[in-house]
Amino acid sequence: MPDTTAPPPPTLTLSRPRPGVAQVTMSRPAVFNAFDEQMIAELDAAFAQLAEDEGVRVIVLAGEGRHFSAGADLQWMQRASTASLDWNVADARRFAGMLARIEACPKPTVARVQGAALGGGVGLACACDLAVAADNASFAVSEARFGILPAVIGPYVTNAVGKRQARRLALTTTRIGAAEALAIGLVQQVVAPDALDAAVDRAVDELLAGGPGAQREIKQLFAQLEVGPITPEVRELTAQTIARVRGTDEAREGFAAFLGKRPPNWMPQ
Numbered sequence: 001m002p003d004t005t006a007p008p009p010p011t012l013t014l015s016r017p018r019p020g021v022a023q024v025t026m027s028r029p030a031v032f033n034a035f036d037e038q039m040i041a042e043l044d045a046a047f048a049q050l051a052e053d054e055g056v057r058v059i060v061l062a063g064e065g066r067h068f069s070a071g072a073d074l075q076w077m078q079r080a081s082t083a084s085l086d087w088n089v090a091d092a093r094r095f096a097g098m099l100a101r102i103e104a105c106p107k108p109t110v111a112r113v114q115g116a117a118l119g120g121g122v123g124l125a126c127a128c129d130l131a132v133a134a135d136n137a138s139f140a141v142s143e144a145r146f147g148i149l150p151a152v153i154g155p156y157v158t159n160a161v162g163k164r165q166a167r168r169l170a171l172t173t174t175r176i177g178a179a180e181a182l183a184i185g186l187v188q189q190v191v192a193p194d195a196l197d198a199a200v201d202r203a204v205d206e207l208l209a210g211g212p213g214a215q216r217e218i219k220q221l222f223a224q225l226e227v228g229p230i231t232p233e234v235r236e237l238t239a240q241t242i243a244r245v246r247g248t249d250e251a252r253e254g255f256a257a258f259l260g261k262r263p264p265n266w267m268p269q
């Protein structure tokens with residue numbers, strides 16, 4: 001018998017708003033873009049594909065509708081609660097792998113945040129290189145309200161706001177507004193809701209102005225740096241990196257463009 005079960009509709013919309021830019025929009029607005037196994041797999045696949053796409057320089061992550069993301073789908077979490085530990089470990093690894101994929105994306109990523117970003121929604125925003133938020137945005141690391149914890153998103157939130165703020169957000173589950181999110185470094189810019197797209201576009205313009213190879217190196221190097229003492233190993237790592245990158249075609253183009261008083265012509269990566 002042929003399988004007549006229709007595949008579930010996709011949970012993401014992929015678009016190319018302009019040359020060099022891809023937008024990944026989470027599209028489960030009925031549950032405020034809460035993510036389940038399917039959306040996790042689709043986000044993972046989308047970022048894997050865009051990372052390899054020569055026509056893409058910058059990726060915007062957005063959520064359709066009123067809210068950016070209501071975090072993990074609590075129906076999925078409820079189903080998981082009755083499954084075996086092994087199943088849960090494999091399942092959580094897929095989520096952890098997807099966030100790591102976004103963070104390690106060799107291309108700059110921008111989260112476009114409107115409305116609420118809760119639980120895993122905060123993790124998604126923090127996994128991007130920068131987050132631009134509407135002033136109606138709010139954020140809560142809300143997991144403890146459901147008797148769980150922000151385990152997978154914990155490192156991303158901690159890297160964004162530091163240990164003490166991350167601990168406060170996770171323990172109190174307090175919901176903070178966009179102004180406080182800006183003050184603690186959870187987001188990098190806050191604008192009026194009707195100015196959000198223009199602000200994301202400006203951030204994208206700035207990202208497009210940099211050399212793609214240099215940006216890939218920045219992401220790789222900065223992922224290895226910690227706040228703390230600048231040890232001989234760190235000095236060596238930074239010296240080796242700049243020494244290697246100085247000799248690339250992209251760097252030669254960057255120097256020549258500046259000195260020749262012309263815009264650089266970045267080659268595809």
Ligand SMILES: C/C(=C\C(=O)SCCNC(=O)CCNC(=O)[C@H](O)C(C)(C)COP(=O)(O)OP(=O)(O)OC[C@H]1O[C@@H](n2cnc3c(N)ncnc32)[C@H](O)[C@@H]1OP(=O)(O)O)CC(=O)O
Pocket residue numbers: 030031032034067070071072073074075116118119120121123142143146148149150151152153154
């Ligand atoms: C990543 C890890 C864990 C997590 O992420 S845990 C999940 C964290 N998420 C939240 O704290 C958000 C929970 N949702 C809300 O607080 C509210 O829904 C809202 C977003 C503030 C909106 O409130 P409002 O009153 O406007 O709307 P409703 O509550 O009636 O919601 C409408 C509709 O959407 C469903 N829904 C909302 N959020 C979720 C969700 N996360 N999962 C599944 N479904 C959700 C809600 O049930 C309603 O559905 P109806 O069928 O219409 O009733 C773990 C780690 O880090 O490791």
